[in-house]
Amino acid sequence: MPPYLKINALGYLKQYILPFSGLSLEKHLYHFYIDGKFFTEFEYTEIEQASINVDLTLDKQERMLVLDFAIKGSLNVMCDRCLDNFDYEVNKQERLIIKLGETWEEENDDILIIPESEHQIDISSYLYEYIVLMLPIKKTHPEDNNGNTKCNPEIIKRLNELSHTEPDSRWDSLKGLITEN
Ligand SMILES: [Zn+2]
Numbered sequence: 001m002p003p004y005l006k007i008n009a010l011g012y013l014k015q016y017i018l019p020f021s022g023l024s025l026e027k028h029l030y031h032f033y034i035d036g037k038f039f040t041e042f043e044y045t046e047i048e049q050a051s052i053n054v055d056l057t058l059d060k061q062e063r064m065l066v067l068d069f070a071i072k073g074s075l076n077v078m079c080d081r082c083l084d085n086f087d088y089e090v091n092k093q094e095r096l097i098i099k100l101g102e103t104w105e106e107e108n109d110d111i112l113i114i115p116e117s118e119h120q121i122d123i124s125s126y127l128y129e130y131i132v133l134m135l136p137i138k139k140t141h142p143e144d145n146n147g148n149t150k151c152n153p154e155i156i157k158r159l160n161e162l163s164h165t166e167p168d169s170r171w172d173s174l175k176g177l178i179t180e181n
Pocket of ligand 1: 141
């Protein structure tokens with residue numbers, strides 16, 4: 001059970017709290033916008049800027065809430081190859097099922113049980129996790145339509161020079177050894 005879910009977010013993250021108890025038994029639509037400020041609230045420094053739109057459909061049923069998230073936008077991150085920043089595009093659907101039960105319990109990653117006495121849910125930590133997990137371990141500039149990397153050409157040129165000169169110079173010194181003998 002994630003303890004942070006019990007604490008309702010304060011300040012900036014307050015906008016990600018969904019009061020559900022008064023809702024009628026039908027689908028409800030929400031829209032959230034996420035920018036860099038959102039990530040600083042979680043003290044996550046790898047993402048400084050972001051522009052993400054989240055469309056949420058909340059299907060309220062008798063003893064269950066089905067939350068369907070459509071997450072789309074971009075995260076500004078540093079390229080692991082050339083160290084320039086670039087916009088990493090994200091686009092994903094996620095589903096969270098919230099069941100009313102006895103106590104707080106996370107059945108699995110997609111199913112959360114909350115006590116019947118609760119009347120609102122803070123979805124900020126779920127949004128945070130969904131988005132951060134979309135980032136690959138190695139983040140690099142995408143390729144253009146011709147299959148060429150969009151990395152900083154100056155840096156790539158220098159990286160290529162370095163990777164070529166090193167084995168060559170080793171080969172040269174080896175040749176030197178051979179001719180000396
Ligand atoms: Zn790059």
